[in-house]
Amino acid sequence: MNLRPRILLMTALLLGALLATMYYAASSRLAGSYAQFEQRLGETHLAGLQQWFAHELQGLEATNGDWSSWNATWDFAAAPAQRYIDDNLAVGGLAQLRIHLFVIFGRDGRPLLGVHNRPADDADVAPAADDPAFVARGRGGVALQLRDVLQPCGEHELAQLAALPGLTALASDSRRRMSGLLRLGAQAYLYSARPILDNAGQGPVHGVLLVARRVDRALLDTLTQMNSVPLQAVDTQQPWPGGAGEHWLEHTPDGELFGWLRFDGADGRPALVLRSGPLPDLRPQAIAAEEWLRYTLLLAGGACVLLVLGLLERLVLRRIAAIDAGVAEIERSRDPGARRIADSGHDELARLGHALNRMLDTLQAAHLEIIREALHDELTGLANRRRVFDALLAAIATQDARLALLLIDLDGFKAVNDTLGHAAGDTVLRTVAGRLRAATRRTDLPARLGGDEFVVLVVAGDAREDAQWLARKFAHAIARPVPYGDTYAQVTASIGIALYPQDGRDAETLFAAADAALYAVKRAGRDGWRFATDQPAATLDDR
The missing domain is CATH 3.30.450.20 (PAS domain)
Structure with missing residues (x-):
């Protein structure tokens, strides 16, 4: 027999044995993978419920902090x-x-x-x-x-x-x-x-x-809608498997999967027991995947697959896997600079690695620049104009919103720049920013609009009462002398206050009302505050 038929026959026999081995191994692995995925899906679902309750507790603690x-x-x-x-x-x-x-x-x-x-x-x-x-x-x-x-x-x-x-x-x-x-x-x-x-x-x-x-039932219904999985509270005396911890998965005889979640009270006894399920059944997908695998392996193959497999693995697949692993790691970390893509060599894959690395460098630089410019003022470290406008729009969009906008302009700042120099002016701006940050609460948002203008967004509590209380604190804090070298810089604050929804129902109107109130303070002698709806301006001496 000639060499060609023998190579063809041997290749056919080897390919048939390889395809049969691949099918049985892949079928077994696929069934096990679906079972593991179903288990992990259930555990992820229960972990998500635990995180949701933890988030609710954090919100409740924040609310208690405001009241207490x-x-x-x-x-x-x-x-x-x-x-x-x-x-x-x-x-x-x-x-x-x-x-x-x-x-x-x-x-x-x-x-x-x-x-x-x-x-x-x-x-x-x-x-x-x-x-x-x-x-x-x-x-x-x-x-x-x-x-x-x-x-x-x-x-x-x-x-x-x-x-x-x-x-x-x-x-x-x-x-x-x-x-x-x-x-x-x-x-x-x-x-x-x-x-x-x-x-x-x-x-x-x-x-x-x-x-x-x-x-209650309303809260559990909300969780059910969020997760598309039924959720019910059961008797806290329900028997709990030993060693199950805070949650466990129950496989019923008919193949359904239920999740159990227990929350203990401060006394160590169960305060709440939840049963979630049935969780999504992946058996139909597993059967369909196995059929697809069977037909694919039966139709696929050929002599060229066996001959080029080694070269394909060594020259192409292994390097593509390295690129894919690098991209996957970057995607998980959300950081373009987390890893470099392999780019050794001079072929197409090497050029692809070079191009990806250049693109990642550009993305990393742009990412850092966007975060810096979008969120913070470079000089003071406070929120910038974009961030405070976004926060104001989000607060206005909430139902029954009550908030206050305090617009602050420094009195005497130009004199500091003219007499002591711009470096002293920058020191004053940074010091004022630190004092605003120290005087505000965690629910308030201080920001620098530019120049010597600052703004504070108050989104919690009694907006008018809190705004007046904060304006008094700001005026006292800003009026304190600012050390600079062997001398001191002195500025005061004119503060205009606009309330939502009394003084406007959109961001532009609120800023305009606060600005008008601020300049009314300026005209009245500076160093004070005024609500947009008030006539006389309150000064620091009046307080």
């Missing part, structure tokens, strides 16, 4: 009064924040106020028949009244809350915080507890504020 570090709450904890309830709790504020339980404890651990924020026809709102409603009392023992959707907590409920491990220690340590899940009767809550301090976050501690959000 507030002079009104601080004063109430020292001397309970009806006005605090009427002005802050009975006007729908808790409902907007989705706060369902609001409890204030005194320094001695006794409850001063305990309310449920739920409709009166809610079956869960009333205390149990054997749990008398707690009555908050003010000065002289006068009972405080609850109105609208506010309902009193039961005394047994408050006793259960007061018994939370570590709660009483909050009243003696202003730095301690507590958060997690708890269970009152048949209802699970996300809760946050913090010591009650003044506006500046200083003591003495007057008590402890505990706020909680119900894990």
Whole structure:
């Protein structure tokens, strides 16, 4: 037999054996991969639920921080009064924040106020028949009244809350915080507890504020819509597999996959148990993939595949895999400079590597430049004009938004530049930026518009009251002398304040109103502040 037929016959036999081996190995691997992917998909789903609850707790802690570090709450904890309830709790504020339980404890651990924020026809709102409603009392023992959707907590409920491990220690340590899940009767809550301090976050501690959000059907329905997987709360006494940890996956006899998730309370007992599923079934996709693999391997092949496989792996595939790995690593890290692409040689793949590296260098430089220019002012490190405008537009787009815009212009800055030089002016701008940053809260956004103009966006709390309080702080802070060499630079601030929606319903109108108020302060003698809707300007001397 000639060499050609023998090579063809041997190639056909080797290719047939190779295709059969590839099919059985790939089929087995594919089935195992789908099973592993289904398992990882379930674990990722449960991890996502845990992250969502952690995110909800972070938001609840931030809300508690605003209420607990507030002079009104601080004063109430020292001397309970009806006005605090009427002005802050009975006007729908808790409902907007989705706060369902609001409890204030005194320094001695006794409850001063305990309310449920739920409709009166809610079956869960009333205390149990054997749990008398707690009555908050003010000065002289006068009972405080609850109105609208506010309902009193039961005394047994408050006793259960007061018994939370570590709660009483909050009243003696202003730095301690507590958060997690708890269970009152048949209802699970996300809760946050913090010591009650003044506006500046200083003591003495007057008590402890505990706020909680119900894990109810509405919240679970929201999670179901987000994940497209049914979610339900089950009995916390449900048996839990040993060694399962906080979550586990249940494979039913009919092949369905369910996820179980447990959240423990501060006492170590289950506060909430969730069952999620059935999770997406990947068996049809696995069967279809196996059929596709079978037909592909039966139709594919040929003598050229076996002959060129070695060269293809050595000269092409291995190098492409290296390029792909480099690109995948860059994609995972979101950093164009995370890795260089292999570009050794002089062929097409080498030129491709060279081109990709040049492109990545350009992207890295552009990426860094965009981040720097888009987010920060180069001189002061504050947010720049674009960022504050984006934040203002986002705040206006929220429902029932209440915010304030404080436009600040430095008085006497030109004189500093003229007498001490532009370097001194830059020092003044950086110092003023640092003082603004120190005087604002984490919910406020200070920014530099350019030159000696600054702006602060206030998006939380009582916009008018907070704006006036911040304007007073800014005026005092900016008026302090700025050391420069062996002398001092002195500037003051003229501040114009515009409120949304009173002074405008878009960014341009608000800035125009704040600018008009600012120049009214300038005309009135500078060194003060004014609301756009006010006539006379408030000066620092007036305060």
